[in-house]
Amino acid sequence: MSSPAPAPLRSTALNREQRAEALAALSANGPTDEPLDVLVIGGGVTGAGIAVDAASRGLRTGIVEMGDWASGTSSWSSKLIHGGLRYLYQANFALVHEALTERGRLLTSNAPHLVKAQPFLWPLKHHYERTYSAIGVGMYDALAVAGARGHKTVPIQKHLGKKGTAALAPALDTSHLAGTIRFYDARVDDSRLVIDLVRTAVGLGAHAANRTRVTGFLKDGEGRVTGVTATDLAAGEEIRIRATRTINATGVWTEEVQDMATTEGGLKVLASKGIHIVVPKTAIDAETGIFLRTEKSVLFIIPWPEYWVIGTTDTPWTEDVAKPVATSADIDYVLEHANSVLTRPIRREDIIGVYAGLRPLLQPRLKPGAKAASTKVSREHTVTRVAPGLTAIAGGKLTTYRVMGVDAVDHALGEALAHAHPSRTENLPLVGAEGYEELAGRAAQLAAERDWTLARITHLLDRYGDETADILELIDADAAAEDSQRLGEPLTNAPAYLRAEVAWAVTHEGAEHLEDVLLHRVRLDISHRDRGLSAAEEILGIMAPLLHWSDNDAASELASYTERVEQIAAAEAETTDADAVAKVTRSI
Known part of the structure; x- marks a missing residue:
């Protein structure tokens, strides 16, 4: 049985005054002051989720981010809260079950204002596809119900013929289809989710400061990490932040940060670029989203009130991780796959937005000279001890940020302390959710x-x-x-x-x-x-x-x-x- 969710301790507002107070509290850790219990580096969804988890346990928590909150990967996702239907075809049932359980929590208790159930149509080209696809989607629904302890948080699958498909999505070319399966996932404004997580952490007592870049690690005489040195980028001032446990949650910057502490061990991360295009709502005549399997990955056509988001790609990125951008070739790829199922092709002049982001995927251990295809790397996260006092976490997905937070804090605390201070986030409403x-x-x-x-x-x-x-x-x-x-x-x-x-x-x-x-x-x-x-x-x-x-x-x-x-x-x-x-x- 999970612990009851804690109540906010103070204002959740993020502003200049709050940031100044946070920096003062973080940098006030002199030799005679108590250090933080947990310091989180990274203000994306993973770091923000860790800060909420740590603060919810009553731990003295700090979180720093070198840019704006959610300024990295967590702003440029497909904006989906989903179980990962394609992972069923990789027989990764545990990952799908975990993600669907988290989807249910977000829809019903943690963030129902931000996370909305979203139907999709899965086009079927042949009648024999209906059988095995129905089994896969049926398992998807079953795992979701099991994760919600027998409750349906979204409707279950429905099979449609050409006529039913055309009624829901006139834009979908049904001439070569046997029909479709309608299934549900959910969508979310990813940046807003992160900002609400940071605000929730602050309300629970965490000290949060963005535009604060970590420049090195503090260590004691035995080599244990005891905090960080950092630069307040707004003021140009150097500060020292003391912490008993530090957690590196910097996504594609994981190796860069951990290498400041040690060049031995740690995590290796593969950056994979995903791009999306945005078109006006009038560009696609449909009442539902569309899900396509491609030769490399999947493609979602996702409706929002004012527009459609279409993506994504999945290609290795070897350039500067601070500069992910879409190319003309990327845009052509998305257009080609979307237009393959639409009656009215989307033209380049229809596009009103394009964005690109990098997924932090765990790099597998390979033989010298071998390369990894980014589409084959697991989305499961890994937590490891980089050095005494320093934990790192990488991998995972937007949907499972809360589980990642639990695992990271448990690992940093150790078994005994984690048992004494259990996570309290299972049913914790984020800012804006309770009423x-x-x-x-x-x-x-x-x-x-x-x-x-x-x-x-x-x-x-x-x-x-x-x-x-x-x-x-x-x-x-x-x-x-x-x-x-x-x-x-x-x-x-x-x-x-x-x-x-x-x-x-x-x-x-x-x-x-x-x-x-x-x-x-x-x-x-x-x-x-x-x-x-x-x-x-x-x-x-x-x-x-x-x-x-x-x-x-x-x-x-x-x-x-x-x-x-x-x-x-x-x-x-x-x-x-x-x-x-x-x-x-x-x-x-």
Whole structure:
């Protein structure tokens, strides 16, 4: 039986004041002060999940990240919470069961505001496919029900003929199909999940500081790691953070970080690039997602309220891990496979967004000179002791971040301490989750009270959960402002988002730069053809007074983001990774 979920100890808001307090607490660990119980390096979903787990156990916890929260792999995934249907065909039943169990928790208790059940159609070319595919999907459903202790958290599979398929997805070419199977997984805004995890950890007492780069490790006379040296990149100041246990959760940077502590042992990680394209909702006439098996991997066509996300690729990456970019060849690959099943082909001019990310896959031990195909490397995670006092974790997937957090903290603590301080995250609601269902039940009433569409209030509920009430209060408090400046008004060039969401990103979600908002919070970077540049000045106008920016500061922010947009566009015109990266002079 799991331990009861802990209650928040303090405010969950991420902002300048919170960051300053966190850095002061982290760097105040002098020789006579108590060190942290656990220090986490890495602010992606794995590191954030570890911080939540450690803080939930009552451990004195810190987490540092060299960039913005979720700025690496955890922003550029397929944005799916899924069991990994293809792993059934590799007979990896344990991994699928684990992932489906976590999917059920996220849908029902941990993050129901962020994680939404999503149906997919699996096209069948031959009638004989229906039998073995039905067995596979049936096992998928059975494992999901078993993981939820006999409860269905999503509907089970349904078999459709050509007519039923065409009714759900007119865009799907059924001329060469025997039919389809409809099955369910779930989708999530990956960046928002990470930010909510960090906020949840902070609410449980963790000290969290982004833009804090680890530069080395502290050791005692016996060679045990006792903390880190780090640079506050915002102020340029060096700090020392003492910790009894340090956990390296830096994904594709795992080896770079662990090599600062030791060149012996540790984990080896293979970076694999995955790219996605984004097209408008009008580009594909369908009420459901589409799942395709390809010769290398799988391809998902995933519906979101305003657009479709289509991907992914799976290719080895040997360039700078700070600069993952899509190439023209990558885009052609995705278009070719998507168009192979669509009645109306997607054209390049239909594309409104492209993004690329790197998966941190465990590198297998190979004979000298042999190479690993990234599609064959297991997604299962591994935790190991790199050096006394230093644990590393790599591998895994977005869906199983919570299990990874449990395993990493258990390993760092050791069996006896882990037993004395068990994980308490199984049913822990993340920020926004606890009162979401009750508030969502009043969505129509809330919309009517403000003369809003139901879609607008649902948009807020699905991003902020029960904190939607706080955002509405923020809007009401701003009612005296001029019409065009009110926080309750939509952004002029991105009307799906309210101006209040930009303000909230600064005051509660830790946004300190224009990129932070456009890439990880109000995510126009992936959903607008100009990557949000047309909305940038209005967004800067909201951010500037909250962050006390001068006109020069705002101009610098705009110039920096414009440079990013131009460099990525130049990279996407190239056909090879090396040529694409050559167009990029900064971290992406």
